[in-house]
Amino acid sequence: MDMDGGWCSLEEIGPLSKLRRLTLHGLEDVSASSLAETARISSKEHLEYLELHWSSSGCMELRDEIEKQQQQEVVEEVLEKLCPPPRIHELHIKGYFGRTLPNWMMVVEACACKSLSILCLAYLPCCTKLADGLxxxxxxxxxxxxxxxxxxxxxxxxxxxxxxxTVDGGVTESTSAAFPNLKYLSLVGLCEWEDWEWEEQTVDVTAGAMAMHALERLEIMKGKLSCLPPGLANNKRHALRELNLVELSNLTSVENFPSIVELIVCDCPKLKRISGLSRLHKIGIGRCPSVEVLQGVPSLHSIELEDGTIERLPGYLPCVNPKFLKLTCSKELHGSIISGSSSEWEKISHITKVVIYDIEDSDEG
Incomplete structure (x- = not known):
């Protein structure tokens, strides 16, 4: 294990009871969960920051499926024994090639990890399910x-x-919301992700009882989602201000997010409709050539539009009334607009300030 520039064993880490920060590399070389247990991670009551790193290249290159499964079973058992202490504040797990996440993450007891405020799970090549306990x-x-x-x-x-x-009559009701204090959620590189099941809560639900009711910023990048779930687009959701959607190959619409102030959509080739964002102040649209509708955005102040492939300006531009437009387009469309005599200029002549860039010049800059 790498610690402060030197190497030591998990067994040597065990007695270090006052550690506050710890980074472990080379966990793929730990051959048994009993060795991981010697580190006594869960008993380090002062530990606030923990990083766990695996290199998955060796396992992923194996052609023998039985040997590969055996290695995955070992890594799953090792992570199970590396359960952080309750005081942990920040946890990073990178390169873990197990098929499932550990029990201490799947079923979190009320007192487990109660102080954890930052969690990053990066490069999980074999994990098929997110941890419900989060x-x-x-x-x-x-x-x-x-x-x-x-x-x-x-x-x-x-x-x-x-x-x-359980309340009178035997009816079961929620007593606390899921992800009660989550403010930032980033889901990046879930390349095969197609479905997000999350139904809208409509029966006498208050804003504070919704899942992720404190969410302020959401980023989704590189996936196959075709739509955002109704549970996310709840009209009682007031905290969500920023939404970034990038490289979602099947996304067709972004609708009914009344609290969103800033929206970025980029490289979403099937996106056709953006509507029902009554507080939207700023929007960035990059290389989404299929967008036909931009409506229900009365507070829109600025648009940044970038696409070097379109031959004409989008038809939605005359239907919105922002104060500012920044446009980056092809050399041909750029020349057509700045001539001031084409129908393309008429689409944006009502906008107070327009800045237009040739994408070729922009790339060189």
Whole structure:
């Protein structure tokens, strides 16, 4: 294990009870969970920051499936024994090539990881399911999941309410929201992700009872989602201000997010409709040539539009009334617009300030 520029064994880490920050590399070389247990991670009551790193290249290159499964079983058992202490504030896991996440992440008890506010899971090549227990972390504010190509769907249980109680008549009701303090969520590189099951809560639900009710910024990049779930686009969701959607090959619409102030959509070739964003102030649209509708945006102040392939300006531009437009387009379209005599100029002549760039000059800059 690499610690402060030197190498030591997990067994040597065990007695270091006052550690506050710890980074472990080379965990793929740990041959048994009993060795991981000697590090006594869960008993380090002062530990606030933990990084766990694996190199998955050796396992992923194996052609023998039985040997590969054996290595995956070992790595799963090792991570199970590296359970962080309750005081942990920030946790990073990178390169983990197990098929499932550990039990301490899947089923989080009320007292486990209660102080964890930042969690980053990066490069999980074989993991097929996100950890449902994450929604029970009371202090989690930032969640980043990156490069998990085996995940194809996210079920409703991922954002399910964290606890329930029985009231008169035997009816069960939620007593606390899932992800109660999550402010930033980044889902990047879930390349095969197609479905996000999350139904809208409509029966007497308050804003504070919704899953992720504190969410302020959401980033989704590189996936196959065709639409955003209704549970996310709840009209009682007031905190969500920023939405970034990049390289979503099947996304067709972005609708009914009344609290969004800033939206970025980029490299979404099937995106056709953006509507129902009543507080939208700023939008960036990059290389989304199929967008036909931009409406229900009365507060729109500025548009940044970049696409070097379109021959004409989008038909939605005359239908919106921003104060500012920054346009980066092909040399041909640029010349046609700045001549001031074409019908293309008429589409944007009502906008107070227009800045136009030739994309070829922009690239050189």
């Amino acid at each position: 929604c029970r972390l009371p202090s989690l504010e930032r969640l980043v999941i990156a490069d998990a190509p085996a995940i194809k769907s996210i079920g409703s249980e991922f954002q399910a309410s964290s606890s329930s109680s």
